[in-house]
Amino acid sequence: MAALSAQEGASEPPPRPRLPGKSDGYISKLRELVKHEAEKNKSQWKTMGPAKVAVPTPNDFLQKRSKEPKLAPKKKEEDGKKLIPLSVPPRTYHPITRIKKNFINKNAVAVITGEPKKPRHFCVDTRQGDKYLLEPSGLFPKYIKKKNYGVLPKYVTRRNEEMKREEEEYQASVLEQLKMKAMKALSEEERTNVLKALKKKWEEINHAYQGLPIITDTMYKKMHKEELETKLNQLEHDIAAIEKHKTVYIANV
Template sequence: MATQSAQEGASGPPPQPAQPGKPARYISKYSELVRREAEKNKSQWKTMGPAKVAVPSPNDFLQKRSKEPKLAPKKKEQEGEKLLPLSVPGRTYHPVIRIKKNFIYKNAVDVIRGKPKKPRHFCVDTRQGDKYLLEPSGLFPKYIRKKNYGVIPKYVTRRNEEMKRAEEEYQASVLAELKKKAMKTLSEEERTNILKALKKNWEEVNRAFQTLPVITDTRYKKMQKEELELKLQQLEHDIAAIEKHKNVYIANV
């Protein structure tokens, strides 16, 4: 037992597996640049103006008469240029003489030659003499004196003309439509030709009816006989109607 413990003490405890450590924290390479920009613009707009204002120079003080308007500097004469003397006016030159007008005389002449003012119409409504102008009150018939009083306005005349034109166009379209649908009158020649054709058809149908056998013992013979009888009756009716009436009308379908 002592030997086993000595061997264990000499060799030591068994090695334990190394535990993985935490990864290094990520640090951006722009962090320093962002920090400097933030410190630079930290209090840039805390006031209404910029943080740093240029201090005026002591040499730029307000001098005496500096705000008074100054005349433009005179142009220096060019070298070698001389002023020419003024030209002498001609004999026909007449200077402009400004004559002062006599406004008092002018006003007097205007009053003498002017038309007298017409008296204004007043209306007195109380016994104390209270009065007011009659024209703006609405009691004065000033509208009947207008040049266009009682004249139909242009827009009313234009509207009436348009309505009349539209009515005429409508009536013309109705008449045209009625003419299209109107019945046509047969002439005497057409009536005679139709009557001859109907009589000729009647003779042909009658000849076919006469050639039928006397005994109709089959269904086909009965149907043929009834059909010929109906045709004869219709032809006789048409012939009688055309012979009875001289004026025959045909509708346009």
Template sequence: MATQSARLGACDPPARPAQPGKPARYISKYSEFVRREAEKNKSQWKTMGPAKVAVPSPNNFLQKHSKEPKLAPKKKEQEGEKLLPLSVPQRTYHPVIHIKQNFINKNALAVIRGEPKKPRHFCVDTRQGDKYLLEPSGLLPKYIRRKNYGVIPKYVTQRNEEMKREEEEYQASVLEQLKKKAMKIISEEERTNILKALKKNWEEINRVFLGLPIVTDTRYKKMHKEELELKLKQLEHDIAAIEKHETIYIANV
């Protein structure tokens, strides 16, 4: 019997492993709170059946073409009054255009609204077509068209004013020095007498000079002739100076 039971036990299938149980369904801890709040705030004014609304009057029945759009009525011109024409926009007016902001549209707007480029002036100097810009070449008379063309520069006027002021200061200093030295002015009578005396001396020395021998063969004759020439030159210089200046000052020594 033992052997038979052992054989029977060997033929039994192996026991299956125990499977884990299904987890409990998740229930929020706030479910009761939410349910109470929903019941508390429930609309109490709702009733059974359709809502009671105002019934339209039979006089306001739907008419034909009543829901089609209609144009605004035209304004009639009053007698003696005329409608003014719309003002023409100025040349500088640019309408506002709402377009997509991308670089293609921006470039197109810049070209449309931008000012046209002015043509550049060239100068062709050879028959092969060699050319160069006319403005930087110096051939275009653009400097004579300036507003300040022909006007004396400021630094020149300032320099002239400084020179004039220095000349006035110099003249003032000279007059002050003359006053300090107490120089005396020769009268017209004294000037005439001095001039006559100088001319008389010149005539006497000239007479002596003309009386010299033609041949100056000795050293004494040469020295005497040179001395007379120097005296004549000095007298001529003094006579010319007195005749040239009407006012003559003499320092008090």
């Protein structure tokens, strides 16, 4: 007995002591319900088919035209009132009277009163009598008979007017610029005053020129003499031009 108890003790070790404060974990209250629903919805016949199949009855067979859509039955009574057949026509009834038409007389009147067909223009180009119409061939001058033949289109007339207006605006702008840059004519009084000022300036420069030393032995003296001679020549040219011309123009710069 001691040996058996020793073997039982060796095969089944004693349970471990549970640590204080540690639980088995959260267990949901709906655990059994979820297992039941999973087993219920599980398809056990996924590949082999259902375990039990309902056998069709002999009376439930497919009949001819059973799958075609059927119309609703006609209502014999409308709004609970029976339709009374009318034996007497109403006063608003007008019977259809068929009039026999004489198409021979009608066609004869149409031919007599109608206008005759105009002959079509054609051309015969072979001795066998082969002919072709002139109108679709382009040889018949039908375009020159149009009302607008030879009349300029509206877009061309409009374009010409725009070009003419642009040309007038350009000429007006050019004249305005020429007027702004036009030369101003000096009056007689202004011309006399300018001439007097030039002669006075010439006298001053000539007086300075006369006071130069006779001997120009340095570069500065030579350059000063040449400068005074250039100014005197320019003044003499301007004085001669103003005295020669009675009307003098000055540009507006």
